Amino acid sequence: MKTLEFFGTRLPNAPEEINGRLVVVEGPDNSGRSTQIQLLKDWLEDTGHAVVDMGLKRSNLVSKELDEAMEGNVLGKATLALFYATDLFDQVENKIIPALKAGYIVLADRYIYTLMARSRVRDLDPAWVDGVFSPAPRPDVVFYLRVDPTTLLERRFAATPFLDYWESGMDIGLSGDMYSSFYTYQTRMQQEFQVLAEQHDFRVLDGTKPVGAIHRRVRSIVSEVLAGRLRHRTRMKKLTRNR
Numbered sequence: 001m002k003t004l005e006f007f008g009t010r011l012p013n014a015p016e017e018i019n020g021r022l023v024v025v026e027g028p029d030n031s032g033r034s035t036q037i038q039l040l041k042d043w044l045e046d047t048g049h050a051v052v053d054m055g056l057k058r059s060n061l062v063s064k065e066l067d068e069a070m071e072g073n074v075l076g077k078a079t080l081a082l083f084y085a086t087d088l089f090d091q092v093e094n095k096i097i098p099a100l101k102a103g104y105i106v107l108a109d110r111y112i113y114t115l116m117a118r119s120r121v122r123d124l125d126p127a128w129v130d131g132v133f134s135p136a137p138r139p140d141v142v143f144y145l146r147v148d149p150t151t152l153l154e155r156r157f158a159a160t161p162f163l164d165y166w167e168s169g170m171d172i173g174l175s176g177d178m179y180s181s182f183y184t185y186q187t188r189m190q191q192e193f194q195v196l197a198e199q200h201d202f203r204v205l206d207g208t209k210p211v212g213a214i215h216r217r218v219r220s221i222v223s224e225v226l227a228g229r230l231r232h233r234t235r236m237k238k239l240t241r242n243r
Helices: 031-048 062-073 077-102 112-121 126-133 147-161 177-200 211-226
Strands: 022-025 050-053 105-111 141-146 205-208
Touching: 022 031, 022 077, 022 112, 031 050, 031 105, 031 141, 031 211, 050 077, 050 211, 062 077, 077 112, 077 126, 077 147, 112 126, 112 177, 141 177, 141 211, 147 177, 205 211
Parallel strands: 022 105, 022 141, 050 105, 141 205
Antiparallel strands: none
16 A cells, blocks of 8 residues: 655545556657557556556546647637646546556556646746646656657658647747747757656656667566655655746
């Protein structure tokens, strides 16, 4: 058993102790994040662990509506953040916490950190952003797959000839050219993730390394988590910052 910790405000009726673990994998699109989640899930299930996965835009409450709203490219900054927060916390309340209480390992294909970084890049008030996401449970470990914007572009075009409006930051007027906007936006996102990594003790991995090498490192660290041997290298902070 371990104490269920939150970044800030504790959700009502949340259990004090849990048997499960929360593992987060962060990274931009085309960083290999979803591949690592699937490999980790396969390994955990093969070794006898019960696994539940979650990710952004997967709630039963608003995922469809969020997708539809984003298709119109008209969502404001705060509305976008709150829409994603609703999606996330519906999963926290109805999926993540029950699974952790039951002893499952929850694998999060992105978590509050992506949402915080996106909000900060869009110049939303940091204190407001931290307050919105403070009721989230604190993960046992966070992996961040770091990939430079040039490589992300190459991987994107290897998969599809189109760039995503939102992942290119076109809504915030960085550039009239989508390619230039993508590069600037992803550079700023990487900078925000570097700050978050230092604040919250991410395990930062080179996302350009071979898939198998990354998986072996992830599996090694998750093994430490499950054995209760992982030690945080820095004192993780609540969701408040002075920058």
